Amino acid sequence: MALLYGLLWRLLLFLVHINRALVSWLRVRLRSWKGRLWERAMAALLLPVALAGVPDPQRKVNQDPDANANPVTGNRNAGRRSRWLSDGRSLEKLPVHIGLLVAEEEPSYTDIANLAVWCMAVGISYVSVYDNHGIFQKNNSRLLEEIVRQQDLMGVDGSKCNVEFLSQGSDKHQHHVVSCRPSVKVLSPEDGKQSIVQAAQQLCRSVENRERSSRDISVSMLDMLLRESKSVPDPELVVKFGPVDSTLGFLPWHIRLTEFISLPSHRDISYEDLLGVLRRFGSCQQRLGQ
Amino acid sequence: MSWIREGELNLIEKISANILKAGPMPKHVAFIMDGNRRFARKKQMERQEGHMQGFNKLAETLRWCKHLNIQEVTVYAFSIENFKRSQNEVDGLMVLAKQKFEKLLEERENLEKHGVCIRVLGDLNMLPLDLQQLIAKAVVSTKMHNKCFLNVCFAYTSRYEITNAVREMAWGVEQGQIKASDVSEALLSECLYSNNSPNPDLLIRTSGEVRLSDFLLWQTSHSCLVFQSVLWPEYSFWNLCEAILQYQLNHTSIQKARDLHREHQAFVQLEADRACVAEHLQHHGNGKPADARRRQEALQHYATCREERIHDFLEALQNRRDSYYTDLLSDAVVA
Numbered sequence: 001m002a003l004l005y006g007l008l009w010r011l012l013l014f015l016v017h018i019n020r021a022l023v024s025w026l027r028v029r030l031r032s033w034k035g036r037l038w039e040r041a042m043a044a045l046l047l048p049v050a051l052a053g054v055p056d057p058q059r060k061v062n063q064d065p066d067a068n069a070n071p072v073t074g075n076r077n078a079g080r081r082s083r084w085l086s087d088g089r090s091l092e093k094l095p096v097h098i099g100l101l102v103a104e105e106e107p108s109y110t111d112i113a114n115l116a117v118w119c120m121a122v123g124i125s126y127v128s129v130y131d132n133h134g135i136f137q138k139n140n141s142r143l144l145e146e147i148v149r150q151q152d153l154m155g156v157d158g159s160k161c162n163v164e165f166l167s168q169g170s171d172k173h174q175h176h177v178v179s180c181r182p183s184v185k186v187l188s189p190e191d192g193k194q195s196i197v198q199a200a201q202q203l204c205r206s207v208e209n210r211e212r213s214s215r216d217i218s219v220s221m222l223d224m225l226l227r228e229s230k231s232v233p234d235p236e237l238v239v240k241f242g243p244v245d246s247t248l249g250f251l252p253w254h255i256r257l258t259e260f261i262s263l264p265s266h267r268d269i270s271y272e273d274l275l276g277v278l279r280r281f282g283s284c285q286q287r288l289g290q
Numbered sequence: 291m292s293w294i295r296e297g298e299l300n301l302i303e304k305i306s307a308n309i310l311k312a313g314p315m316p317k318h319v320a321f322i323m324d325g326n327r328r329f330a331r332k333k334q335m336e337r338q339e340g341h342m343q344g345f346n347k348l349a350e351t352l353r354w355c356k357h358l359n360i361q362e363v364t365v366y367a368f369s370i371e372n373f374k375r376s377q378n379e380v381d382g383l384m385v386l387a388k389q390k391f392e393k394l395l396e397e398r399e400n401l402e403k404h405g406v407c408i409r410v411l412g413d414l415n416m417l418p419l420d421l422q423q424l425i426a427k428a429v430v431s432t433k434m435h436n437k438c439f440l441n442v443c444f445a446y447t448s449r450y451e452i453t454n455a456v457r458e459m460a461w462g463v464e465q466g467q468i469k470a471s472d473v474s475e476a477l478l479s480e481c482l483y484s485n486n487s488p489n490p491d492l493l494i495r496t497s498g499e500v501r502l503s504d505f506l507l508w509q510t511s512h513s514c515l516v517f518q519s520v521l522w523p524e525y526s527f528w529n530l531c532e533a534i535l536q537y538q539l540n541h542t543s544i545q546k547a548r549d550l551h552r553e554h555q556a557f558v559q560l561e562a563d564r565a566c567v568a569e570h571l572q573h574h575g576n577g578k579p580a581d582a583r584r585r586q587e588a589l590q591h592y593a594t595c596r597e598e599r600i601h602d603f604l605e606a607l608q609n610r611r612d613s614y615y616t617d618l619l620s621d622a623v624v625a
Contacts, residue, residue, distance in 0.1 A: 002312070009312035016539060103543075132547055189554065193511065197475050200456040204470035207460040214460035219453045244543045245514050245536060249551060252507040256449060260500045260515070284500070 020243075024264050031270065077155025081121065087275055088122030092282040095236035097126040099187075099258070101250050102266055103242035107135055111266045113146035115239075117154060118271050120182040122278065126232055127184045132248035134188035147184060189249045196253055199225040226253050234258065237281045239274075241266035259284055292393060294400050295353040303527055307358055310531060313538045316491035318362040319355065320513075322505055323348065325497030325521030332521070338382045343523040345390060354527050356404075356438065358534070362487060364441040366505045370416065370450055384421060387444070391424040398431055405437025411483035412446035413454070414614075426618040441487060448507040455481035458607055467603040471566050472596055475555055480604055484509055492537045494530075496522045512548045514540045567592050 088094055098119055100112060116127045129136050129143070136143055199222055206212045234254040238247075240262045247255065261277050263269070299307060323344055330340025348365060355363055368387070373380060394401070394408065401408070410429055414422045425444070458481045462468040468477075479485070489509045495502075498519035502510070516533040520526070567588045 001308075005308045006312040008309045012309060012535070013313070013538065016535065132550065189551065193475050193478075193508065194558065196452065196508075197473060197478060200459060200478060201470055201473045203456055204460050204463045204473050207463045208470045212460075214457050214464050217453060217457045217460055219449050222453050222456060223449070243540075244547070245516060245540050246544050246547065247511060247515065248547050249511045252511050253449065253452070255502060255507060256447075256504045258501055260517070 027264075028268075031272075081155060084118065084121040084271075085123065088124075088278075091122075091278055094123055094278065095281060096124065097128065097233050097235040098124050099128045099130060099235040099238035099250060099255075100266075101238050101240040101247065102129070102131040102136070103240055103244040103246070103248055104265060104267075107131055108267050109139075109143055109146040110150070111269050112136070113143060113150040115266065115269060115274060116147055116184050117150045118274050120184075121154075122275075125182050126235075127182070128187050128235060128251075129184065130187040130250050132189055132250075134190070136186045137188040140186050143186065187251065192249045192251050195226060196222075223253075237261065237277075239263060239277055241269075292397055292400075293349055293352070293390070294397060294404060294406070295349050297353065299354075299357050299527070304357075306531055310534055310538070311359060314541045315359055316514075316534065316537050317360065318364070318488055318490045318492075319360050320364040320366075320490040320493045320506055320510065321348075321351070322366045322493070322495040322499075322503065323522040324495060324499055326523060328497060329521040329523040337379060338386070340523065341383060341386055345386065347523050347525055351525065351530065352440065354530055358530070361437070362439040362441070362490075364411075364443065364484070364487070364490060364506070366443045366446070366503075368412075368444045368446070369504065370413070370445055370447045371504070373416070373445075384418060388421055388424060391421070391428050394428050395424070395431070401432055402435065405435045406432060407435040407437075407439045408432045409439065409441045409486065410444050411441055411451070412444045413450065414445065416445040423618050423622040426615040427622070430615050430619060439487065441484065443505070446483070447504040448502075449504055451483050452478070452508055454483070462603045462607070465606075467606060468599050471562065472600060474559055474562065476559070477600055479508070480600075481607065482508065489513060492516065492533060494518065494533050496520055496525055496529075512544060512551060514544055563589060563593050563596065 100115055100119075102112065112129055116129065119127045202225060203212070203217055203221070207214055234256065235251070235258050237259050238250065238255065238261070240247075240260055242265060245262070247260070259281055261280055263273060263277065298304070326340040326344035327337055328340075329343065330337050333340075352363060368383060372383070408428050410425050414425060417425070455478050459468070459473055459477065463470055484506070490506065490513050492514045493502075493506065493510050494516050496518050498517065500517045502515075514537045516536050518525075518529055518533065520529050567585065570592070571585070571588060
């Protein structure tokens with residue numbers, strides 16, 4: 001009997017996996033189909049222009065790395081930029097701080113860089129990138145380069161964005177420059193529970209030195225220590241990529257009221273996917289215990 | 291309505307339960323039972339009635355969990371933030387809690403038969419005294435039961451719990467039982483209200499909200515999170531099965547992440563010990579650099595001493611918590 005149940009369980013799991021694969025495959029197909037339709041419509045519109053001898057800008061964007069040099073694509077970029085901004089404004093609410101949680105085996109730097117750039121373009125001020133292996137933190141310069149490259153490619157003014165990489169611990173506080181410019185932070189598991197432990201140690205040390213009594217320790221005191229600056233709020237939204245349904249140690253203290261929205265993968269992610277998530281976030285209401 | 295529901299699963303439920311049990315099962319499930327008020331509004335009944343139905347659903351869910359071999363359940367009954375609700379509703383919830391804990395005490399024999407241990411996590415001092423005493427009675431009288439565990443989070447938020455743990459450790463430092471350098475992830479976990487439970491394997495939130503709302507933030511950092519859109523009073527056996535299936539799909543990858551985290555934790559502890567020993571040797575080593583063997587011995591010695599310190603401190607902490615309950619009970623007798 002146990003064997004039969006075991007077999008049935010395996011079959012059930014297999015069916016669920018098939019179901020998942022099918023859904024994600026359909027999603028990709030649907031998107032590429034939509035994309036092709038769009039491309040055709042664009043081509044039809046641009047046909048007279050193309051006949052007049054101007055090179056097709058559609059191709060250029062993807063192939064020409066020096067996109068800004070071309071006046072046609074430059075205009076296109078400007079159009080895109082203003083579209084991103086107006087998309088951001090059209091949403092009912094926009095997070096000030098967004099977390100990108102990658103719960104997949106092999107991270108793609110280009111896609112995460114794209115996401116970070118789009119987030120900043122729609123008007124999100126703080127972007128935190130996290131994976132539980134700390135891969136992004138170990139290779140933070142690579143991610144930084146990629147972000148700068150994508151910014152150039154998309155025609156977003158790079159100087160407007162401030163990319164900083166937090167390593168753990170003491171230099172955290174000196175690192176932060178008070179600014180209203182958007183910034184990207186790379187987090188690893190050390191910034192999670194370990195940072196709470198460090199704050200606890202700091203408080204205990206001050207108790208050890210008789211500077212403070214244990215009774216004085218409060219939630220807001222701990223919160224002050226764990227917040228690297230007053231201007232950075234807790235992330236209101238975390239977008240989780242990948243098949244694992246867990247926070248995998250993402251900043252436990254800071255996700256008290258964070259909304260979690262999952263996407264199947266960050267690979268080949270499109271701007272529309274991100275916008276969809278932001279729309280979903282915009283429609284969420286919080287009651288704060290009331 | 292009582293806490294313990296008798297009764298078997300029907301045939302289809304039983305078969306499905308057996309199929310699920312062929313895979314890895316969660317041992318500890320946490321619930322955010324959200325949607326009682328929305329349910330009441332939907333059915334056009336009184337808010338209080340919605341909360342009542344929510345409690346009944348909890349009793350039913352406990353029965354399902356028992357049949358699914360889930361030994362431990364943690365529920366979010368009342369958050370510290372909930373004190374902000376209208377006085378009327380807060381009073382209503384306190385009355386409901388009082389009724390339910392009285393009922394629980396009446397059912398003591400039944401609880402003993404099933405071996406149910408009830409724990410209440412949160413700052414009880416925030417509650418009215420008579421409720422505190424009822425809770426103390428319930429907790430003390432079921433303390434020795436060890437077949438299944440129900441943790442009720444009452445006057446609880448996770449940040450408050452973590453802060454309280456830091457306060458307890460600082461108290462240990464004040465008493466000279468531990469050093470500030472002994473503070474570690476493992477020690478902090480031991481000082482939480484949930485120190486007697488393993489971390490939940492699965493966290494379920496109903497009513498379609500996709501956040502943790504300050505519930506078990508520390509304990510669920512490597513748990514499977516399942517958000518379901520059904521309102522809590524409408525929760526069914528099949529919803530629970532669906533959540534468990536989702537846990538099973540995640541099981542391998544979460545286990546891997548947990549192992550990775552445990553490895554890292556051990557590494558951090560070793561580094562911390564090493565730093566303490568190095569400092570010690572520098573102060574007492576007459577300036578001579580110690581050789582590798584001596585350093586290794588010192589490291590081992592230091593680790594053993596640290597573990598002893600922590601052991602004694604945790605014992606003192608447990609005594610302090612136990613005496614809080616016994617004091618409440620003796621006060622009740624005097625009154």
